[in-house]
Amino acid sequence: MRRYAVLTGEGPFRIRLLFQGILTGVAAGLAVVCYRLLLGFAGAFSFRALSGSAGISLPGLVLLWTAGALLIGLLMDWEPMAKAGGIPQVKGEILGQLSMDWLRVMTAKFLGGGLAIALGFSLGRAAPAVQIGAAAGKCMAALQGKGKIEERLFLSSGASAGLSAAFNAPLGGVVFALEEVHKSFSPLILLSAMMASLAADFVSKCFFGLSPVFPFTVPNTIPLSHYGHLMVLGLLCGAGGALFCRVILDAQKFYDRLPVPPRFRMLLPAAAALCIGSLLPAILGGGHEMLEQLAHGGTSPAGIFLLFSGKMLFTALCFGSGAPGGIFLPMLAVGGALGAFYGTAAAGLFGTDPSLAVNFLVVGMAGFFAAVVHAPITGIVLITEMTGSFSHLLSVSAVVITAHVTAELLGARPIYDSLLLRILRRSKSFCSAGKVLLEGTVCPGSSLDGIAVRDAPLPKGCLLVSISRAAEEILPRGSTVLQAGDRVIALADGSRARRIQEKMLGLTGVCSPEPEQRLRE
The missing domain is CATH 3.30.70.1450 (Regulator of K+ conductance, C-terminal domain)
Structure with missing residues (x-):
């Protein structure tokens, strides 16, 4: 009878699920808050060290970066399930094909993720936050002695809460769990994920405030007469998203062909970060600073294109190494750069209002996300919450749908499905x-x-x-x-x-x- 109640969601189980979702959300929210604080300190250190303001000599930097890269490699050897972002691993566990040790994953993710950001790697916090949230959910299930079926509800709730706490986006976390992780609508998952996501969002805002992640100042909305430009931008986002997926997967193949053990792969992006730090510092880290720089304007189309291409290639170099960090935020930064590039170029070529460049940046983020992840509804909801404005809803939807269809027509596969297939083919020992x-x-x-x-x-x-x-x-x-x-x-x-x-x-x-x-x- 207990198994039947779990399957159907009837009776007291549905009420109990509300409280379980809240507890999971609080646990996941606290874990992700700690992770965000750690990455904040790590990013600040990286900027000071690579800009020279930390007072560390070049030989000292080389020594520190080499030691950090080797330590990340040892951590990933110790817990392979903590490699890269973590969203494919969560999807695989919910499907019953992977199994993670939640304590080892959280330990490796915290230490390795903090080191990767301290070294300036172009990796984001969202995907690790999803895995950390799922690990917190698995911990809660283990503490309460839940079975496998209920455990997966905890995993889904924790994953939703992780994304919510990472971006202050509770609705985005819920829709992401339904559209991307499960690819279906489930009342049980909706109920538990919603409660967990709201609880995690509350915890996160207690530490980081009520402001959205990207409080861009948008003086005007895109007029209806400019929606032809949005269709063109949607086509560009679709093609750019397909290219981004290809570059990410090709980077992993490149590392596989290197005649060195996996634990030494992080030396390559670490060396690249040392070189880039003084030449193009905006592409270091997750991409938040790069988006703020573009939103303030003043960058030429050539400079924006340099940021777009540099961020894409450096992200692929870092992510392909297996370093613990995701492509979620860097992907948004690349999409935002593409949108800002089009907006700035359109102002020069077609006489559009230059102040609309920030609008194109916002819709470019959403369109690029939809093209890469193939989750259009999540893209619309997430970007709306992250910018804190519903004024973009129609324009964002237009670009998202166009980009999604374009990526489909180009044969681009959803990036997280492709990454999951790669993990399953290479990690059969993880099957449960x-x-x-x-x-x-x-x-x-x-x-x-x-x-x-x-x-x-x-x-x-x-x-x-x-x-x-x-x-x-x-x-x-x-x-x-x-x-x-x-x-x-x-x-x-x-x-x-x-x-x-x-x-x-x-x-x-x-x-x-x-x-x-x-x-x-």
Whole structure:
């Protein structure tokens, strides 16, 4: 009966889920706040050291940077699940194909992430915050003795809370958990993730204040007569996002071909950071300072393009090494630079208002995110929350949809799905056993609409356990006929969960962002 309550979300379990979400959100929020504070100190040290204001000689810098890079490599050897961003690892664990030791991951993420930012690596805090939040959720589940199915609810709540605390964006965290991590709408996940995200946002704002992450001053909104420019920018963001994904994946292949052990790979971005520190300091770190510099204006189109290309290449060099840090914030910085470049160029070529360049920067961030991650709704909600203004909603939506469609037409794969596939192919020892809870809604005209359960083409290793129709729970029988609007819950074998999820997305009528054949390729 307890397992059934978990699967259907009925009875006292739904009420208990509210309080569990709040506790998970508080734990994840506190962990991410500590991580943000650590990265703040590390970034300040990096700027002082590389600018020369810290009083460290060049030989001293070389020694410190070499020691730091080697220490990061040792930490990643000690806990490989802490490598890179962490979002693919969280997705893999929720699907039952990866398993992390939450304490080791948090330890390696804090120490390695702080060192990476102190060395000036172009890595962000959002993806690590998602993994740290998920680790905090797993810790809470372990302390309460929860089973695997409930544990994954804690993981989802913690991941949502992590992104919320990283960017002061509670709605963005919830939508990210639904659209990107699970790729489906689930009332249970929505309930727990919403409570966790709000709790984490409250904790974060107690430390960092109520201001949005990017409080850009936007004097005017983009007039309707300029929406042709937004379509062009959407095309550029779609193409740029596809290029960004390609560069990130090619950088990982480049490191794989190097005849050196993985623990020494961080020496290459560390050396690059030493050189870049005095030449192009704006591209160091996550990208927050770069976006603020672009928002203030005064940079020529050539200078903006240099920041755009330099940030993209340096991010790929840092991320490909396996250093603990994400591409979430650097990706937004690259997209913002592309938007600012177009806005500044349009002012010179077409006579648009130069003050609108900051508007193009904002919509460029959202469009680039949608093209890289293939999560358009998350992009719209997240950028709206991060800038603290709804005045961009229509223009952001126009660019996001155009960029998303363009990236799809160019054959670009969602970056986090591609990274997860790479991890699964290279880290088979991480696969875990157990069952995974999958949910979906039967859409009109789909392969399951009007089909009896006994005739439903369900994938092998998948068991239909519950049907919710008009707020009524139905126990599936062979003669039960599925109807449009039914919310179906299935248990899947953990070793096959990813492919079963893709198959279920197709059967229920939701177009999978990554068809199974392309996944094999």
